[in-house]
Amino acid sequence: SQQGEEDPQALSIQEGENATMNCSYKTSINNLQWYRQNSGRGLVHLILIRSNEREKHSGRLRVTLDTSKKSSSLLITASRAADTASYFCATDGRGGSEKLVFGKGTKLTVNP
């Protein structure tokens, strides 16, 4: 299985602090994506990083990818209460079927 697995399962921080979430996967990938889900809602795409990229930024988000370790991290800087959500990584597979495989997610709580 090439399932991504997020770590930690839950993270609670204070507003203004940085939040770091990690994702590990098992097989080679073409790209890795991070999604956010507010409670009971649909997922929202945050950022996609390709296998030949090592780092990518989008606003307060910074994603890194280490293909040698089969891992990625999502850093949210200067967190806000509105960042409270679950965060998922999703991986594809080179030569695989037409599907993304999602991890179980990290539940982030940002306390005001």
Added chain:
Amino acid sequence: ETGVTQTPRHLVMGMTNKKSLKCEQHLGHNAMYWYKQSAKKPLELMFVYNFKEQTENNSVPSRFSPECPNSSHLFLHLHTLQPEDSALYLCASSQDPSLETQYFGPGTRLLVL
């Protein structure tokens, strides 16, 4: 909003009922997906449609029956469900099934009694 709508947002049904979930995307995408999200489990892909043709059935029980009449609409017909089928059912679309960004609807929260 992401341009993907789902109805109903909430559904309660008995095990003998027949109901349908509807998904519509206004993004001009060619691929559509059904996912199931249960508590404390990873998001599970159920079906993939590309240009109205089903290209993936992830070993889903026959009590779930998808229908894709055109590239903008996707249905999930439900009959004789079990309580363990209670979950959030999410629809998504993408430009094509090349594993690029998927856009999700808000989901239908289903409770089977």
